[in-house]
Amino acid sequence: MDSAAFLLLAFVSTETLLQVWGTESLTALYGEIINIPCNDGAPAPEDLMFVKWKYEKDDGTPGDLLIKQGRNEQATVQATDDYAQRVSIDDQLNLLITQASLKDQKTFTCMVVSSSNLMEYPVSVAVYKKPSSVEIMDTTAVLLKDKPTTVGTCVAADANPAAMITWKKNGNPLVADGKAVLITPSIKLDPATGLSTTSSTLQYAASKEDAVAVFACMSTHKLTNQETDLKPFPIHYPTEKVSLQIMSKGPILEGDNMTLKCHADGNPPPSSFFFHIKGQKLLVENSDSYTLTDINRAAGGEYKCSLVDNEKMDASQSIFVSYIDLSLTPTGKVVKAEGDTFSVKVEKSASGDAKVSWTKNGKAMKEPVFSKLTYADAGVYVCEVSMTGLMRRQSFELVVEGKPVITSLTKHRADDANYKVLICEAAGVPEPNFMWSVNSTNEESSYTSGRATNKITVIPKLNLTVTCSVSNKLGEDIMTINVSSVFKEEKEKKGSQEESEDQAKLIVGVVAGLLIAAAIVGLIYWLYMKNSRQGSWKTGEKEVGTSEESKKLEENNHTV
Template structure:
């Protein structure tokens, strides 16, 4: 009997001993090798004859795969269909199927034939396929307020079993209610591979508070879970309120440029408006402002703006224009006479109550609101500025007051010059216009100074005789004169010198007289001594004639008596 017949006989005889165990489950990965253990991988019986693998076809019939005899090294492949090139067996009698597909999801049976028994171990195979990708499709850029808007579609392609999806907003699950939350799911099978592509679409009716919301698509599979994030999204909604803003940092002043800005709370903000300017409707496109240039006082009043696509949505604001006019009854150069009465009237036109102040020659005139002079003096002359201010408005007007008067000499003095040979005459006068000076004498070293209405004029003279000098001042309004006596500087010198010489001569005369008297006394004494000597000798008694004449004798006697 050949081996095939023997096997067949053994198989037939063993039929009466057939046992079938419960079905086990094996999970395999798509495209990988399916490993199906025989009897859960338990050791084979000691009297094992052979192991045979078979499977159940789609039509319910049995299909043989391979047989492995204990006495044979190689297994014999019996399959003639798709498994012919894909099946093999390992040392533990586990069935190996390469390149797993979903068509391999069926029951495979391991039949163990021993000398004493025949047992079958069925195994059910499941083939899992992780999604090849999880993607967000049709992602929206914006959401609409109170209107279901596409958020996005989550797609998991080529999976087995099919992927399921859930949606979350800010970490919390979203439940479909058919109004604010609408979730649509679908599954498509690839007829060639049997793999499933699952998609889930979320529509959401947003509120204004959802501007920062983050949506998450969660894909769930037997072998893996993934999350894909969407958002945040801008929330679009129509305008519910319009406001008009006057773009001005302070009070509006006549002549300013004033910008009106129209604002609506819609998103995106409206780009077109109507500005209602004094009865005229001015369209503005791609802008939200309108500028009034060089605004006038007549432009004050109510202004409006509205949406270009909904004029019922409008807002209004009132504009008050500040203005200030100032004029004085005097301007430019004002000439008045000394002692005149002078009043300046302020004429102003303002939108409020302005403050008035005055300055004279740049210095504030404290407490002065009205400029009034009952009797003008030279000190009242100057440049006057009237300033009127209100809020951010200031106006100024000025004039120059000139007080004119006939010149008047206030003093005429004389002083000795530094060289002591000349005299300086100083004539001081007051008057406007500035007076001219004339002197009645020729002079040198003329000096003049002028301060406001006061004028000083100095001359230097060297008079050789006593003089009466006249200072004359004049302007277009009149003249004034004053005189002064000036003595000769030479006579003063001579008088002084003669007085000194007389004193010296008197001293010399006194000394000379004393010396002369002493000499005369000596001479007389000598003559007297000689006379007495001769008298003792008796010259007179002898009758001798004297040498002198009678006149000389007489003189001699007179001299003696004089002494």
């Protein structure tokens, strides 16, 4: 302070009474500018002489910062320590301190001197800093069931005041109980900056249900709250139960492959197992399955699996193998002669109730019974024995052979046709060959189920005796038929038509003559009767004659 200010202050001090206002509080942010108002920002008095800012040192002694005389004068920095480069005053007489640190947590006083008063306005400054980071460190890879395991350490670094840390599970705060939940907090102060780093270590004894649990660390501070989540941890626990599965969608059938799968409820699951199969103990490593191929009915029974490190921890399953045996006699191709006897034998054996069914040429039928074979009995017969999920099938092809026999030989002529169709039908297996004793055209043949038909077209100019012969490797048959000339039939047909016409004309003439004769007789009778009646009416006399004559006359009239 210069000498003039000092003298003025001494003068004011003798004439006025120093007044000190209550201490105000101010919160500043670490590293930012501290803006400390003088008299809570009230305007300076009109008779202002000077304003002085001072502070309380760590040892309790006062320290000067700066002084400003009058409204328009430049401030004079009086500080000689760190504040010399960081303090200034604005037009509202507020004190400005740059680069706020925790060392600035002091009481700063604004002294206002006027011609009539000397006022002091103290302000207590607190510097806050939010945590520079909130993170969970040293996290575990897995949690153990029923055994406290370190989840991690949550750290809220470089804060003022120190942050508070809370652990959560699925959004709910965890409270230390000394058993399943153990929380160890700590606070570390940086001597250089005065900032605090808060840390909290969580130990947790998990259950199986915690496999989907989300753990979180929450930092609570006056300036901000921050929360950091962890992904769910796998929960490790020893095996408590073993089960054995048969990997089959339906009944286990003879000839199938069968896979056994051993399941342990531990986590992580065991990588190796013992499989106990028909008295043998097999070690399977890096797998939980064992497959038996092409099993037979003898594979039925009890199977077991167990842990390698604890064979008492085991499980078992009883296996039942379904099977069917079928024996059909005969099988393959069977050749028999028409009229022979034939028998079929079916033998079956099954592990359950099996159904027997038959088909012939793909169509369902009852079990075939043959007494005297016919060509219609030929075909492919299939016997099928089945039950749920299992089926056996065998078959035979029955061929019925016989020498050919002609069953009919017919002729046919269409209206007005100048040809005749001869049809020869025969039965026989193998298919018979047809031969005719006459040249022909338009030959047609068919053969079904041992029945053969052969058609030919002929134009006989003369009356013929035609022979149809059939043959196969077993024999032959012959039949003849008389075939008349189509031309002779035409002539006979024409003559017959003319004779019919003459007879018709004769009949018409006779009928006409009879009708004319009857008409003449009727006319004569009518004239006679007319004349007789006229004579009686003219004379008025009665006819004279005996009764016999009258009778004869009447008879004669009737005769006419």
